[in-house]
Amino acid sequence: MSTEAERPRVRPAAIVSWLNAGWVERSAIWVVLVALLGVAALCSDAFLQPSYLFNMVRQAAPVGVAAIGVTLVMVMGGVDLSVGAVISLAAVVAAVLMDGQAGNIGYALAATLTIGAAIGFANGVLIAWNRGSPFILTLGTAVAVYGLTQIYSGGTARGIVAPGFREFFNERIGGLVPVLALLFLAAATIAALVQRTTRFGRSLYLVGSNPRAARLAGLRAARLTVTTYTLSGLLAALGGIALLARSGVSSTFAGRGFEFDALAAVVLGGTTFEGGRGGVGGTVAGLLVLFVAFNLVNILGLNYNVQRLVAGVIIIVASAAYTYLTSRRLTESRLWPSHHTSEGAP
Amino acid sequence: MKTPLTAICAALVLIVAALPLTSLAQGVEAARVQETVATARFKKAAPYRVGVAAGYLSNSWVVFCLQHIRYEAARHKEISEVLVTDAGFNPGKQVADIEDLISKNVNLILYWPVDEKAIQPALEKAVVKGIPTVNTGGGFTYSPGTVANAFIDQVVLGDMVARQLFKDMRGKGKIVAMLPIAGTTAAVDQLAALRTAMKEFSQIELLSAEYGDWNRAKAKQITENLLQRHPRIDGVFSPAGQMSIGVAEAFEEAGRLKEVVMSPGDEYNGWLKWVAKHKRGGAVTFPTRVGQEAVRLGLRILNGEPVKRGLAVPSEYISPASITRYVEPTRPDDWWASTLPEEWKPK
Incomplete structure (x- = not known):
């Protein structure tokens, strides 16, 4: 009879090694995504077609780009609820500044990104020095930005998209990969690299997991906060531009609800509200889980209300599967503490 | 065997009974639209202050509809002022907005609801105080709080x-x-x-x-x-x-x-x-000029003229060959073909 302490020894060494390497924990959401894609492919062969899959990435791009910024903020221990409002404002501003002229595209995009970054900067300053709740402060910003968008637009989405703008972003490279999908994947890759390889990225985890220790270590948390929220605002504006490129017309509430889609993707991807955990890779996988779920129920042709029910169940099951896989890892780490590494940190 | 047979017969009876009921409901709705409303109790001398309790002002159709209201009001010297409130999709705020308009002594309230049922008590309060209310826009409402409707079927x-x-x-x-x-x-x-x-x-x-x-x-x-x-x-x-x-x-x-x-x-x-x-x-068409019709309807009520409960603003078919008369190529997509004079179109 084996004792509790002896039990690990009877496990196949390869499995133990695999679990101890933390692969399951770090990749749990990807495992869930692959499993969900497998189920989806059994239901519809559309999920085996690369053009359909890349189109799904294009659908996800506007929320996805904004979700990258939200991930960085949440790793640092904050939250940004203003991204939906910034997406709406950015789409309206970009269209108005383009005014149907191809020559205005560069100026319009630069100005839009600047406005998004400025809103993020304001969020960062308020949070860093006012020390208020990021939840309340960014919610307040969202309300104010929606109001600003209404005043600016007068209730109609003024502005005309310049010729060439949509054509460029919706062009499929090699007849397969939409530029918009590439833009999102490129933004995610850059953010993941920044998060893993730069001092800025590592500082986010330190401030998020232990702000006091970060201060004692000499990290300038206020500056980091401002920079991160500025990045989030900038990426939300880029999400607005992506939305304009996808849909061709802005509406004054085009981004409403996107903040919750972004939050769902970020949390599903393993980044927590407490900070110090998760990362951009998980967010990309979490986002794709959401979009596969929504597209799957849609492509199955279920009744609208059944679609919502099934999509909700898929998300809950995906989340539960993710939790199960990561908690397995935590259990293992309690059994072998010497192998335990910082969760989700790069 | 008897029980399933009974159930099937009962179901068939219900289905057969339901068919005339549906027709009956449509007939009742049509009769309500045509019902004549006595308006003598709302008769007032000019000048009139018109209140617009908007459930929301954040879509382009509604913005055009409001411009039609303003344009029509400007054409009538007896209208001295148009007061507009925006509930921003919040039923609670729309109730408060209607109460504010009542306290500001408006003579007529035009509205489009966020939630029709939620604002009925506030509308009924207005009607009790002798302020007629006109539902303006897409749907027909039959309730004590709504004196008349200018609507699109x-x-x-x-x-x-x-x-x-x-x-x-x-x-x-x-x-x-x-x-x-x-x-x-x-x-x-x-x-x-x-x-x-x-x-x-x-x-x-x-x-x-x-x-x-x-x-x-x-x-x-x-x-x-x-x-x-x-x-x-x-x-x-x-x-x-x-x-x-x-x-x-x-x-x-x-x-x-x-x-x-x-x-x-x-x-x-x-x-x-x-x-x-x-x-x-x-x-x-889903005509934005329903706003103008609502103002005219409201003025008739304030004059004490009997009106129909529902004034349907008809939709019209525009063929692809005739579309060039309506499209505005230099305007944004989020814009509506309308009969508004240029200076009254949203800026």
Whole structure:
């Protein structure tokens, strides 16, 4: 009879090694995504077609780009609820500044990104020095930005998209990969690299997991906060531009609800509200889980209300599967503490 | 054996009984629209202050409708002021807005609701104080808080769109429907109108009814999946032009635009541009001038003239060949063809 302490020894060494390497924990959401894609492919062969899959990435791009910024903020221990409002404002501003002229595209995009970054900067300053709740402060910003968008637009989405703008972003490279999908994947890759390889990225985890220790270590948390929220605002504006490129017309509430889609993707991807955990890779996988779920129920042709029910169940099951896989890892780490590494940190 | 047989018979009886009940309900609704309202108690001497309790002002159709209200008010010297409140989709705020307008002694309240039932007590308060209320926009309301309605009949609109689509499809083929937000009067009435019209066209098959939430991007995303699901779609029922563009784009990107007949949309400028370019589809109007009609109706009530409970502003069909008279190519997509003079159009 084996004792509790002896039990690990009877496990196949390869499995133990695999679990101890933390692969399951770090990749749990990807495992869930692959499993969900497998189920989806059994239901519809559309999920085996690369053009359909890349189109799904294009659908996800506007929320996805904004979700990258939200991930960085949440790793640092904050939250940004203003991204939906910034997406709406950015789409309206970009269209108005383009005014149907191809020559205005560069100026319009630069100005839009600047406005998004400025809103993020304001969020960062308020949070860093006012020390208020990021939840309340960014919610307040969202309300104010929606109001600003209404005043600016007068209730109609003024502005005309310049010729060439949509054509460029919706062009499929090699007849397969939409530029918009590439833009999102490129933004995610850059953010993941920044998060893993730069001092800025590592500082986010330190401030998020232990702000006091970060201060004692000499990290300038206020500056980091401002920079991160500025990045989030900038990426939300880029999400607005992506939305304009996808849909061709802005509406004054085009981004409403996107903040919750972004939050769902970020949390599903393993980044927590407490900070110090998760990362951009998980967010990309979490986002794709959401979009596969929504597209799957849609492509199955279920009744609208059944679609919502099934999509909700898929998300809950995906989340539960993710939790199960990561908690397995935590259990293992309690059994072998010497192998335990910082969760989700790069 | 006896029990199932009894159950089947009971079910058949219920179904047979339900058919005339549906017709009865439609008949009751029609009678209510035609009902004459005695307005002597609302009669007042000018000048009039008109209050507009907007449930929301954040979509372009509503913005145009409000401009029509302002324009019509400016044409009547007896109207001294128009006060506008915006509830921003918040029923609680709209109740407060209506109470504010009552306390500001307005003589007439025009409104479009966020939630019709939620604001009824506030509207009833206005009516009790002798302030007539006119529901302005898409739906007909029959309740003590609403003296009269200037409305657009979604069932008639849906029927016109469906019949034009079936005509363009030569009466046969497989269709999908793109509807507004599930559960709204617009979505319910349009789908009902489509199904009723289909009874006369046995070779039309409805593959799927989807809800695009008046959102171009969402309509496009849903259509991308419909295209994967159905190897052949012959027609699209989409009365809202804003969604029709998203649908058409998805067909175009899939290289399947030639296979499909698009139904008329409405006079949303982005859709009119598409119709002008592709010379197909057309439009069945959802007239923004309903705002003007509401002001006229309100003035008749303030003059003590009897009015009908419902004033339906008719929709009109615009063929693709006539669309150039309505499209404004230099204006944004999010814009409406209207009869407003240039200086009254939204800036």
